[in-house]
Amino acid sequence: MTSDAIAVRVPRRSAAHDLRAVKVVLHREMLRFLNDRTRMISMLIQPVLWLFVMGTGLGTLVSGAIPGLDFRTFMYPGMISMTVIMTAMFSAGSIVWDREFGFLREMLVAPVSRTSIVVGKCLGGAVVATAQGIVILALAGAVGVPYDPVLMLTLLGEMFLAAFTITAFGVMMAARMKNMQSFFGLMQVAIMPMMFLSGAMFPLANLPSWLHVLTTVNPLTYAVDPMRQAVFGSLHVAPQVDAMLNPGVSWFGAKLSIGLELGLVTAIGAVLLGVAVAQFRRAD
Incomplete structure (x- = not known):
């Protein structure tokens, strides 16, 4: 008795695959977000x-120092x-969640490059975060x-860029982690100090030298400042108020342009994406 071997044909990898x-990973991220109403609401409560x-x-404490401007307007880009x-x-x-339940292994053995999985995850996270920011x-x-339509579109683009970079950072951290508790613990340690030192909640003018250095080396500063510059560019405020609340980011006394700041965020995002891909290629 003989048995015929059944040939199994695995599709060759290609750019189309x-x-x-x-697209599949991005679509899955969007479906996961839309089906999780609790997450959608909870992510909005804190900034609101x-x-x-x-x-x-x-605002009641600083109202006399910033005439003609609501302090919440200053905080708006940070929120x-x-x-x-x-x-x-x-x-x-969600990568850690997928690893715990075995779905990540199925993605990693699929006949597609791991780069595409990481890019899909980062794009999915960026789209979901931008959609949340629209609220x-x-x-x-x-x-x-x-x-202002121009202002809204500008903020939308800057939100997407910041979201992609942060998702790449999160994917890089999550690539080797085994449980959600470790990931969220590390997230709190990494993200909260970066958020507080980005100028989201206080002006960057007249800071002590040590705090100025920390805000300058913080990557999130270069994501928050272009949003604030865009918002203040659409307002009519006194020059002294603008200088106090919207001084921009300076290196050695020279103010950085918005284009340079966005370029830095893009470069950081590209580097983090590359590291995340390398981590996935080593993942089991």
Whole structure:
């Protein structure tokens, strides 16, 4: 008795297969987000509380120092950043969840490059975080920010860039982690100090030298500042108020341009994406 061997044909890897893999991973991230109402709501509560509760409270203390401007207007770009960053990190953390339940192994043995899996995950996290940030954009009028189409589109693009970079950072961290507790513990240690030192909640002008150095070396500073520059560019405020609340980022006394700041965020995102891909190639 003889048996005929059944040939198994594995599709050859190609750019089309990799692009389809990117699309599938991105689509899965969006479906996961849309089906998790609790996550959608919880990711919005914190920035809204900071903006309307803490922003209003602090505004009563500094109202005399910033005539003609609501302090919540100053905090608004920072709250957009907080929403985008937290959502992006949670999207990246789903990798650890997939590893715990075995789905990640199925993706890694698929006949597609691991680069496409990482790119799809980063794009998915960026799209989800940007969609969440649109809700905060809708609150612009409540804090004195005009609904200028150019401003909204500018903030939308800057949100996506920041979200992609942060998701790449989260994917890099999650690539080798085995459980969610470790990931979220590390996320708190890494993200919260970076968020507080980005200028999201306080102006970057007249800082002590040690704090100025920390804000300058913080990558998130270069994601928050372009959003604030865009918001203040659409407002009519006194020059002294603008100099106090929107001084920009300076290196050795020279103010950086918005283009350079966005270029730095892009470069950091590309480096983090490359490291994340390398981590995945070594993953089991």
